Amino acid sequence: MADEQLFLRSKVIVEPLVDRFFAWPYTIAPVQAAMNLAFLQVPLLESYLQSPQVHVAASNNPELRGGYFINIPEERADEVRDLLAAIKRDRADMLKFAEAVAAGQELLRANATGFDLTPLYPKLPPELGGLVELAYDTDNQAQMRFMEPVVYKSNVYQEARQSVQLSFETGIERPFILSTPRLPSPDVLELDIPFRHPGLAELFKARVKGTTLAHLREALGLDDAQAARLAGMLTDRPSGAADRHIEGGGRIRYFGHACLVLQTPEAAIVTDPFISADSTAGDRYTLDDLPDWIDLVLITHGHQDHIVLETLLQLRGRLGAIVVPRSSRGNLADPSMALMLKNQGFNVIEVDDFDEVEFPGGRVTATPFLGEHCDLDIRAKSTYWAELAGKKVFIGADSSGIDPSLYRYIKGHLGTADIAFLGMECDGAPLTWLYQALLTIPITKKMSNSRKLSGSNAEQAAAIMTELGATEAYVYAMGEEDWLGHVMATTYTEDTYQIKQIEEFLTWCKDRGITAGHLFKQQEWRW
Numbered sequence: 001m002a003d004e005q006l007f008l009r010s011k012v013i014v015e016p017l018v019d020r021f022f023a024w025p026y027t028i029a030p031v032q033a034a035m036n037l038a039f040l041q042v043p044l045l046e047s048y049l050q051s052p053q054v055h056v057a058a059s060n061n062p063e064l065r066g067g068y069f070i071n072i073p074e075e076r077a078d079e080v081r082d083l084l085a086a087i088k089r090d091r092a093d094m095l096k097f098a099e100a101v102a103a104g105q106e107l108l109r110a111n112a113t114g115f116d117l118t119p120l121y122p123k124l125p126p127e128l129g130g131l132v133e134l135a136y137d138t139d140n141q142a143q144m145r146f147m148e149p150v151v152y153k154s155n156v157y158q159e160a161r162q163s164v165q166l167s168f169e170t171g172i173e174r175p176f177i178l179s180t181p182r183l184p185s186p187d188v189l190e191l192d193i194p195f196r197h198p199g200l201a202e203l204f205k206a207r208v209k210g211t212t213l214a215h216l217r218e219a220l221g222l223d224d225a226q227a228a229r230l231a232g233m234l235t236d237r238p239s240g241a242a243d244r245h246i247e248g249g250g251r252i253r254y255f256g257h258a259c260l261v262l263q264t265p266e267a268a269i270v271t272d273p274f275i276s277a278d279s280t281a282g283d284r285y286t287l288d289d290l291p292d293w294i295d296l297v298l299i300t301h302g303h304q305d306h307i308v309l310e311t312l313l314q315l316r317g318r319l320g321a322i323v324v325p326r327s328s329r330g331n332l333a334d335p336s337m338a339l340m341l342k343n344q345g346f347n348v349i350e351v352d353d354f355d356e357v358e359f360p361g362g363r364v365t366a367t368p369f370l371g372e373h374c375d376l377d378i379r380a381k382s383t384y385w386a387e388l389a390g391k392k393v394f395i396g397a398d399s400s401g402i403d404p405s406l407y408r409y410i411k412g413h414l415g416t417a418d419i420a421f422l423g424m425e426c427d428g429a430p431l432t433w434l435y436q437a438l439l440t441i442p443i444t445k446k447m448s449n450s451r452k453l454s455g456s457n458a459e460q461a462a463a464i465m466t467e468l469g470a471t472e473a474y475v476y477a478m479g480e481e482d483w484l485g486h487v488m489a490t491t492y493t494e495d496t497y498q499i500k501q502i503e504e505f506l507t508w509c510k511d512r513g514i515t516a517g518h519l520f521k522q523q524e525w526r527w
């Protein structure tokens, strides 16, 4: 029995956690994680403890979907109280660092008036010592630049915050990831190990390659009870779909949201992986449909629906490299995706606009990404151009058509795309929904609402198509699939502005003989 070749069951999911909150770039990268812990998560836990019933009621109110409410029943409030106490005790260094960042910004606002910044260094809070440089831009606006690689080596980056929960996909929507911490549950196998733990790669490789319970037990360092729990997640039969590889030509499959799998017989590329584990649903491609080996994962930007650790961790043992856009290096709003993923054990290739990455039989070129980040100076964002099996594919993600002439340069550099995938979330959430904890001075609601996480509307998408000259266009990355609810928290109806804009764009395409579609759940292109 101990030597039996076993595979991971199809429906196993992993929730990567930091201090029990769902892990995403802004809660893993240390500077931003400290800010979110101090100015969002701790106040949220305190607010819950004041009146748990209000949080539970708000969590179940469809009008407040995606709001910052903790969906934990009042009977478990003591566990939330313990979590808050543990954070205040064990993460004191992070909390002090966040306070120091706010104080440092205040110091600059009051004292950096265009004169020498040297006298300000001794006045900075000691927690920032060695971790920041002060600098003016050419308009005499002073900023702190965080030495991000150094911060990862400081006590602001605490890997002990990390753990994972393994469980089965139930089809029941999980709580919204940005607000509700995950408490222990009898249905869940908790592993108190960091995301980079090699045992996790071994575990998820067992989706495609048989292994033994003894090997996994050793690799993950499990006790008897944990090993028994894990045994229930293994099976003697692999669940990979028969048609997960192709024999000739090229294929693109839409797996939902912004996830596309581009394949030839020699290679596979996955964009913004966010993949369902529910192979019984029958209306989607799942982890079972992925090829055994993935050459490249392409990440377009750092939003929580595009860089999804719960899927990336499942791929780590069967993946060549993750291609990520280069950040601005040290800007408070713009954590390095490369550093964040390298520290989680991934092989990373960092690209700037027009950098090229080869893969067997093809090539990916990073292309510019415009807007969609509330006018914050966030540069870790890229669209991509993939060439494979004779086709040129533009992967536009949430990039906006705010200045369509940009896309003329893409065409000038790379030629005419055959297929363009465009995001059209044209009425996104306001600035404070995602970035509140990073803002060190208050912002008015009016100001925040004027700066939304918005991609292209119909007019902008049409302008992109005019510049690119592509002959096929597909709208994707709208977060409409119901299995994404815990991350997307969207509520669309046929009257929603975004859906109307998509219809308008599709009509525009039809009038010009451009093949176009609005992707939902799954689709396949074969040539």
Ligand SMILES: [Fe+2]
Pocket (backbone or CB within 6 Å): 301, 303, 372, 398, 453
């Ligand atoms: Fe986005």
Ligand SMILES: [Fe+2]
Pocket (backbone or CB within 6 Å): 303, 305, 306, 398, 425, 477
């Ligand atoms: Fe998005």
